[in-house]
Amino acid sequence: MVRELYFEDVSEGYEIPPLVRDITRSRILKYADAGGDYNPIHVNEEFARKVGLGGIIAHGMLSYAFLVQMMTNWLPKPTYLKRLGAEFRAMVFPGDVVTCKGKVVRKYVKDGENYIECEIWCENQKGEKTTIGMAVATLPSREQK
Secondary structure, three states: OOOOOOHHHOOOOOEEEEEEEEOOHHHHHHHHHHHOOOOHHHHOHHHHHHOOOOOOOOOHHHHHHHHHHHHHHHOOOHHHEEEEEEEEOOOOOOOOEEEEEEEEEEEEEEOOEEEEEEEEEEEOOOOOEEEEEEEEEEOOOHHHO
C-alpha cells in the first residue's frame, strides 16, 4: 500500500517516525546466517570474551539495515530512497534496545526532482548514538500529482 506523503508535507526539522528494535542473541545469529558473516565476535561468546568484548556484539550492518528499514517504512515507496550512508560509533550488545531516529535537514529541487536530506542515527537505551549517518530521498509533489 502506498502511503500519502508529499514533498510539501515535510520541512527542515521534520522528525521521521522512529523504529525500535530489541537486540537479542537470536536476532544477531539470524543476521549472521542471512549475511554469511560468522566472525566469532558476533557468534562465539567465549571468543568475544577472550578479545575483551564481554560477549558477542551485533553486526554494525544490522544497525545499518534498521536505518534502511526506518527510511523505507516512512517513504511512500522504497525506491524513493536514493542514498544512505552510516558510520558505526559504538558497539551494540544482546539486551540493548536500539531506536532508529532521523530528521529532515534540507529540502531542494534539482533537475525536476524533489529531494530531502536527512540526518539518521541509532541510539541505545542509554541515549548513546551507536550509528550515525545521512540519507537522501525523493518525494512526489502534490502539484505533480
